[in-house]
Structure formats: C-alpha cells, structure tokens
Amino acid sequence: MNNKGFTTRLVHADRVLNQPENGAVHQPRTNSVLFEYKQVEDLVDIFQGRVAGHAYSRQSSPSIDALQNMLAQMEEGIGALTFATGMAAITTTLLTLLQSGDHIIISQFVFGNTNSFANTLQRFGIEVTMVDVTEVENVANAIQPNTKAVFVETIANPATQIADLQGIGELCQQRSLVYIVDNTMTPAFLFKAKNVGASLIVSSLTKYVAGHGHVLGGAVVDTGLFDWTSFTGILPELRKLPVQAQALTQIKKKGLRDMGGCLTADSAHAISVGMETLALRMERTCNNAIELAAFLNGHDKVEHVYYPGLASHPQHQRAREQFKMFGGILSLDLKPGLDCFKFINHLELVLNATHLGDTRTLAIPVAHTIFYEMGAETRARMGIGDNMIRFSIGIEDCVDIIADFAQALEQI
Incomplete structure (x- = not known):
C-alpha cells in the first residue's frame, strides 16, 4: 500500500495494517481494561518487555494499537503513541524526556495552553526560552550548553506566523537537538514534518485529523531521524532497548502508565474513521x-x-x-x-x-x-x-x- 495515494492508504489502513478478525473492515473497539493469559509466564514476559502484548489498557489495547499504526504510517514514522488530548501528548512528551536543569527553546507564537505549560515546566526547574521562530537565527542565538530540544508549531494560531521549519530542522541536526514539531494546523496531507528533520511530531487529533468536533485525542510520532544515544534524558534501564524504541518507550512507561492520560477505545475508533476523509x-x-x-x-x-x-x-x-x-x-x-x-x-x-x-x-x-x-x-x-x-x-x-x-x- 505504500505506493498508493494518501487517501487510498488511509481508507484501507485499518484493514491492511491491522487485519481485524472475521473480515471486519474497521478494527473493532476493544473496551476491556484487562487481558487474560492462560500461562502466567506469558503475562510476565509482557510486563518485562520480552514480548509484545497487552496487559492493561492504560498502556495499550488492540484499538489503540490500530490507531497508532495508522498515525505512524500517515507521518512515515517508526512508531506512535496516542493520548486523551493534544495537550496530554505535549505535556507527557516534555515531562518524560526533560528533567530539571535542562533547557528547551519554544516558539513565542505557540497555542495559549502550550504557552501556559511552558510556565509549568519552569516550575519544575526546566529552563524555557521563547523566541520568534520565523527566523532560524533567533533559535540559534538562544541555544545554551544545556539545551535539549526545540519546540515549534507549523502555522501559529491565531496570527498565522510560519516558522522557518527547514532552517530550524537543519540547525537541530547540526547541534544534536530534539526537534519537536506540532503539526496540528497542517496535518500530513498538507505538510510532511519528517521532511524538515522533525524528531517527534505531536498533534491534537481533536482538530483536523478527527475533523468533526466530536472526539478528543492527541498523538506523538517518532520519525526515526533522531539518534537517541546522544540524548542524556533516556533512563538507564531503557538503554538496553533498540535505539529507535527508547524515546517512545520512555514516554509510554513514564507518561501513559504513570500519568494516565490515555485514549479510550471509543475515541480511537472515532478518530480512525474521521482520518479517512482527512x-x-x-x-x-x-x-x-x-x-x-x-x-x-x-x-x-x-x-x-x-x-x-x-x-x-x-x-x-x-x-x-x-x-x-x-x-x-x-x-x-x-x-x-x-x-x-x-x-x-x-x-x-x-x-x-x-x-x-x-x-x-x-x-x-x-x-x-x-x-x-x-x-x-x-x-x-x-x-x-x-x-x-x-x-x-x-x-x-x-x-x-x-x-x-x-x-x-x-x-x-
């Protein structure tokens, strides 16, 4: 399906990527909170990360996996995580990857709640510099020895300033900075954030992706472009995982599992259906x-x-x-x-x-x-x-x- 058009891939993604049982075209909603295993060893293997599977729906379920597969394919990433809202995606990602003493550069034009959350980060000892991202020089001038990431939106809400997405991507690559792009305003049909070097793509699925004002949701996609071996914020116990799995696993374990901002099965189903007409x-x-x-x-x-x-x-x-x-x-x-x-x-x-x-x-x-x-x-x-x-x-x-x-x- 990778050689097909954008809408063709989305319309058939549920059936092709996830292969629902009994010939269903859409992945059925799995509302069960818990999952039984006949052999306790199988459940232990899932808890300890030796095999893939579902233990508790706060972290994963078949419905959530299906939507995450679709989002990863849409953004051409290596994996995705979904959340209860777009703000849950942003806050969970930043709180689990950054720590006290780190520094992040954020666009001064970001959405109001993201701007408010920047103040919360500073209360936790994370330094924040807000800059005009329409010029890459402003970002370059704000970099400090403890800078770990740059966060931008594509088109600012409401005054529509547009970041120098390509220039900032090149700068982040040169300086080994995590480049986080909020793609809510220009979902993948309009803009491929991976093409400008985005490390992580966050978005509010509530908006254009779902599209009908009837469901909340958020997501983060790892594009596979960032070398997480160079990022000091990865927990020591996760370094044994494949490099490309480390960031999303940390966000999942320390975010979805510990903070609990998970998406429901009903919401995942509504979002996946809305995506078809994006x-x-x-x-x-x-x-x-x-x-x-x-x-x-x-x-x-x-x-x-x-x-x-x-x-x-x-x-x-x-x-x-x-x-x-x-x-x-x-x-x-x-x-x-x-x-x-x-x-x-x-x-x-x-x-x-x-x-x-x-x-x-x-x-x-x-x-x-x-x-x-x-x-x-x-x-x-x-x-x-x-x-x-x-x-x-x-x-x-x-x-x-x-x-x-x-x-x-x-x-x-």
Whole structure:
C-alpha cells in the first residue's frame, strides 16, 4: 500500500495494517481494561518487555494499537503513541524526556495552553526560552550548553506566523537537538514534518485529523531521524532497548502508565474513521479559506487579514514552499471603531465557538477568550490585537460562507 495515494492508504489502513478478525473492515473497539493469559509466564514476559502484548489498557489495547499504526504510517514514522488530548501528548512528551536543569527553546507564537505549560515546566526547574521562530537565527542565538530540544508549531494560531521549519530542522541536526514539531494546523496531507528533520511530531487529533468536533485525542510520532544515544534524558534501564524504541518507550512507561492520560477505545475508533476523509476535508477547507481571505482582503471594513495564502503575508513564499495548501485558519482585524463582538453576533451560518479543524466554520474573539489569561504584553508579542477575530474555516459551500460574512459586515 505504500505506493498508493494518501487517501487510498488511509481508507484501507485499518484493514491492511491491522487485519481485524472475521473480515471486519474497521478494527473493532476493544473496551476491556484487562487481558487474560492462560500461562502466567506469558503475562510476565509482557510486563518485562520480552514480548509484545497487552496487559492493561492504560498502556495499550488492540484499538489503540490500530490507531497508532495508522498515525505512524500517515507521518512515515517508526512508531506512535496516542493520548486523551493534544495537550496530554505535549505535556507527557516534555515531562518524560526533560528533567530539571535542562533547557528547551519554544516558539513565542505557540497555542495559549502550550504557552501556559511552558510556565509549568519552569516550575519544575526546566529552563524555557521563547523566541520568534520565523527566523532560524533567533533559535540559534538562544541555544545554551544545556539545551535539549526545540519546540515549534507549523502555522501559529491565531496570527498565522510560519516558522522557518527547514532552517530550524537543519540547525537541530547540526547541534544534536530534539526537534519537536506540532503539526496540528497542517496535518500530513498538507505538510510532511519528517521532511524538515522533525524528531517527534505531536498533534491534537481533536482538530483536523478527527475533523468533526466530536472526539478528543492527541498523538506523538517518532520519525526515526533522531539518534537517541546522544540524548542524556533516556533512563538507564531503557538503554538496553533498540535505539529507535527508547524515546517512545520512555514516554509510554513514564507518561501513559504513570500519568494516565490515555485514549479510550471509543475515541480511537472515532478518530480512525474521521482520518479517512482527512485529505478531502482539508482540500475543501483550504480552498474555502483562500477564497474567503481574498474577499475579506478587499473589503473596506477589514483592516487586516492574517492568512498565509495571501501574497501580502510576510511568510507567504515560505508557505508556498513548505505546504501543499495554506491551511484553514484565518484571522482578521476590523477597521478601527468597528466592534468585533457585534460583527460575530451578526454572523448567522458561522458558529461562535472555541475550537478549530471542524467541518463547520467557527469564529472567536481571541484576546477576550482563549488568549485572555496571557495578558496584554504576551498577546502583543504574539501579534494578537484586542479586536482580532480568529476563524476556523469549514467545508460548507464557499458561496454561503462569503455571503454570511458579507451580510454581517454590512450590518456594522
């Protein structure tokens, strides 16, 4: 199946990769928490890592393995782990690989909860430097002797800054740094993070991968590119494992097992079914977004449109080179004096809700909601104005989306 197209591989992945019993096309949901073995020696072998198998569903189950296989194939990685949410994937990965005295460089444009978690890392004695990742020189200048990793997002939410993903990847390779790329905004159909040297790919499966706003989930994928023998954070008892298995095993044992942020079988099944239409949904979403951005960019009541597909975007050329399409996130500032609340309230088709990657178009005033706790100074550093509105563009008919924006703008 590796020589087939993206959607063909995803549609048939459950059946081909996982081979469900009794001719089932989808991997059945395995809701059992425990797994019986007739010989106690078999259970002992699983606990001690001599053979693969399931002992307790907090760490693994057939349903979870099936989704992890699909994600690893989609990202062309050597293995994947799934979590209850995208934030669980991020927090578990960083807390299990980093330790007190380590240093990590994080994009200053990251999602609000990731930014908040950066403060939590510092409470545990892990040093954090937030930098503008649109220029690789800023990352290079922030490297310290104790730097262990660099964490970036592909397209920032909500102001759509685009990291120098290729340049940072080359820098991390030169300096033997773990390169962690959050690929939530540009899932594998749009961008192959492995191609820029990502060591680990994290994502919120809740968003575009599942796609329908009905299930939470997160994942981390090991691309196989990083040499974990050079990483001092691997526990001594795991050094006996094959090098490529060490990081994911540590995240699994110290994260999923000890911290417990595991995905349920029902959620895994819903995500795997949603994945099948990922490319179809993303293509429609991105086409809608670029048309809407062009309409808004020429409107006399709109001050600024933030969308990488516009030639005026500061990283437009980089977006053209790095991504297949420009994504589904679009933000705008209205002209001074116009009320962003009134505009949102006049929208009829668009939902006022906090989420992104849904099949429906969504709107939210970011400074007053999801980025409120950060404070004005941090928001300003991220390029977020007080009246910025973020939109997650859905798959509705584009003419209807534009008509809704037009009538709402007319009323303010």
